[in-house]
Amino acid sequence: MSNVIVIEPGRQELNYWRDLxxxxxxxxxxxxxxxxxRYKQTVIGAAWAVIRPFLTMVVFTVVFGRIAKLPSDGSAPxxxxxxxxxxxxxxxxxxxSEASASLIGNAxxxxxxxxxxxxxxxxxVVVAFVDFLVSFxxxxxxxxxxxxxxxxxVVFLPAFVVFAFIASxxxxxxxxxxxxxxxxxxxxxPFIVQFGLYVSPVGFSSHVVPAQWRLLYSLNPLVGVxxxxxxxxxxxxxxxxxxxxxxxxxxxVFFLWFGIRRFRKTEASFADLI
Amino acid sequence: xxxxxxxxxxxxxxxxxxxxxERGGSSTYTALRDVMGRELRNAVRKAADxxxxxxxxxxxxxxxFWALNDVSFEVQEGEVLGIIGRNGAGKSTLLKILSRITxxxxxxxxxRGRVASLLEVGTGFHPELTGRENIYLNGAILGMSxxxxxxxxxxIVAFAEVEKFLDTPVKRYSSGMYVRLAxxxxxxxxxxxxxxxxxxxxxxxxxxxxxxxxMDEVSRRDGRTVLVVSHNMGLVTSLCRGALWLDRGVxxxxxxxxxxxxxxxxxxxxxxxxxxRLDDRERPSFVRDDRLRCVALEWVSSLPLRHGxxxxxxxxxxxxxxxxxxxxxxxxxxxxxxxxxxxxxDGGKASRHDFGCPGEYSxxxxxxxxxxxxxxxxxxVGFRSGNIHLLDFIRDWTQLEVVAGPETPAxxxxxxxxxxxxxxxxxxxxxxxxxxxxxxxASGPQNLREAGARRRA
Numbered sequence: 001m002s003n004v005i006v007i008e009p010g011r012q013e014l015n016y017w018r019d020l021x022x023x024x025x026x027x028x029x030x031x032x033x034x035x036x037x038r039y040k041q042t043v044i045g046a047a048w049a050v051i052r053p054f055l056t057m058v059v060f061t062v063v064f065g066r067i068a069k070l071p072s073d074g075s076a077p078x079x080x081x082x083x084x085x086x087x088x089x090x091x092x093x094x095x096x097s098e099a100s101a102s103l104i105g106n107a108x109x110x111x112x113x114x115x116x117x118x119x120x121x122x123x124x125v126v127v128a129f130v131d132f133l134v135s136f137x138x139x140x141x142x143x144x145x146x147x148x149x150x151x152x153x154v155v156f157l158p159a160f161v162v163f164a165f166i167a168s169x170x171x172x173x174x175x176x177x178x179x180x181x182x183x184x185x186x187x188x189x190p191f192i193v194q195f196g197l198y199v200s201p202v203g204f205s206s207h208v209v210p211a212q213w214r215l216l217y218s219l220n221p222l223v224g225v226x227x228x229x230x231x232x233x234x235x236x237x238x239x240x241x242x243x244x245x246x247x248x249x250x251x252x253v254f255f256l257w258f259g260i261r262r263f264r265k266t267e268a269s270f271a272d273l274i
Numbered sequence: 275x276x277x278x279x280x281x282x283x284x285x286x287x288x289x290x291x292x293x294x295x296e297r298g299g300s301s302t303y304t305a306l307r308d309v310m311g312r313e314l315r316n317a318v319r320k321a322a323d324x325x326x327x328x329x330x331x332x333x334x335x336x337x338x339f340w341a342l343n344d345v346s347f348e349v350q351e352g353e354v355l356g357i358i359g360r361n362g363a364g365k366s367t368l369l370k371i372l373s374r375i376t377x378x379x380x381x382x383x384x385x386r387g388r389v390a391s392l393l394e395v396g397t398g399f400h401p402e403l404t405g406r407e408n409i410y411l412n413g414a415i416l417g418m419s420x421x422x423x424x425x426x427x428x429x430i431v432a433f434a435e436v437e438k439f440l441d442t443p444v445k446r447y448s449s450g451m452y453v454r455l456a457x458x459x460x461x462x463x464x465x466x467x468x469x470x471x472x473x474x475x476x477x478x479x480x481x482x483x484x485x486x487x488x489m490d491e492v493s494r495r496d497g498r499t500v501l502v503v504s505h506n507m508g509l510v511t512s513l514c515r516g517a518l519w520l521d522r523g524v525x526x527x528x529x530x531x532x533x534x535x536x537x538x539x540x541x542x543x544x545x546x547x548x549x550x551r552l553d554d555r556e557r558p559s560f561v562r563d564d565r566l567r568c569v570a571l572e573w574v575s576s577l578p579l580r581h582g583x584x585x586x587x588x589x590x591x592x593x594x595x596x597x598x599x600x601x602x603x604x605x606x607x608x609x610x611x612x613x614x615x616x617x618x619x620d621g622g623k624a625s626r627h628d629f630g631c632p633g634e635y636s637x638x639x640x641x642x643x644x645x646x647x648x649x650x651x652x653x654x655v656g657f658r659s660g661n662i663h664l665l666d667f668i669r670d671w672t673q674l675e676v677v678a679g680p681e682t683p684a685x686x687x688x689x690x691x692x693x694x695x696x697x698x699x700x701x702x703x704x705x706x707x708x709x710x711x712x713x714x715x716a717s718g719p720q721n722l723r724e725a726g727a728r729r730r731a
Contacts, residue, residue: 003388005374005385007372025419026417114374114389
């Protein structure tokens, strides 16, 4: 017979990653379900993905650009700079909050069927990605409006999308695992998201941070993600601070590794805890 | 002989359960100091557990509970194995381990082949999605590829009989349609090992028959291995070749289905208790009202119940909030499945009762003579308010044996408990002596009597 499965306590399944590949169909289907359900009973559907970042952008432009009179990146229009930061930020925050609530939301699946649990939080990030694509459309529209042409740097954009994905899934997995055990963590996420919006350079350029603090500031992985996005979109107007980018990337990768590790550790007992 | 498809070796599963420590004496009031002390100790313990990454358990005292204890067995290819036992015997835990949902604490399971588990009908169905979408969703969850589902799509739809509603969200489906669709997807899985938990307890009788046929076909024609957990002994004996009896996590008996079911029924009838607690039983999902909960059933008359003898049963229940027009029901199901006898209070407001304040109450059922023939039965207990509002319902929760009474004819007594002897009623018969030749007259007893009277005169 083709496949022999051995079930033993504490067995670190050697074929976990192979299983993950085998269950990729489930990943597509769950992602598709989340997207379908999200837009099924909403009146304006995808418009939500437009309205939220757009209004935040307007507010930030007024508060940081007009009232506080913070400088933009080079000669780039302030709203454009804010929106280029808003995109990865919204992707990150929706991804993080959806992923961390995903296991609890799919409790009935967890307790009744086996599949690599990693699929559930990762599939929800796809929903955030769909929202991201929709609001990316507005960015394009705004660039047309401001007659702003991106430089050659724009080809690196997909790499930074992956970076944003890693930055959200790492902490997402960790918090998901904790959330199953201790439900207190569902209160932590909205706080992190709200707090992070002001700590990360969303409404302002990271160039306003004093030079000696920039490396330290880059410990926040979102700093790297947002700077990278601005560099790609605004072209030469936003200079890339390479040491900071490296630090941010390292932190994001560390969190990914840490998140997966914690997740795998608690995974076996999810069905008993949930 | 080929290696067994499933081999389970010394399998154990432990759960940790928390308890509130009992306080001695009268505990009607608690000092704030005690509460604070206890909460502080708990908080420290929980914090320590969090740091060490252990499971956090609510309560003061942590107790180990072995849901499965040192269970070993093997299943050969193409075998249909029934798993029986009372509630809490570890059946579901066993299925969960076999389907890799939860890890065992000790022991080892070797599975040779793809496993599909059906622990619930319609796992992952999303109410907002249409029937068509849910077929794909559910299929993927159960481990089918999209190509596989597409190939079987028409078959699934035909089996479920929902062609017309394919593009309707399933939240608008009747519960029957919902169950049919869910089972149809599961029935078209093609795993080497199928693990099923009592899903057949739902759906109408005709559909149940269809499901049984499908399962039989799966094992017989395709040589697949099936594991079924069921409380329905008739189903186990008719569907399974072998059976396994679990009792409080330990394997009591393994062998042919007839043998194990026989032993199980004999045992559960022997160990009948006068007071059976019902408050900890699982309620079906359609019980939504929690104003009234049945706490226990007490047999006031002696056990075992004897055919033809009077019986007195008492239902203890707790009223949590005012509820009016309450009626109670006790139903007897034959071990083959269907309800055979119901004692109810319907048809008249007289016997119903209003409860204005919370508290513990009881209601008695007096039966002049047990009309059920000697056999094994299971019980349903229910409470209603008015004619439609269901308050509480507990289904199939205990095995009950009715034995032959002094008046029961010998051949009936011998037929039981292997065959159902039905409901045996004493009708009101009367003997008439014809004092001459029987005249053929127009039908009806009145005419017959008149004819007799005429002849006598």
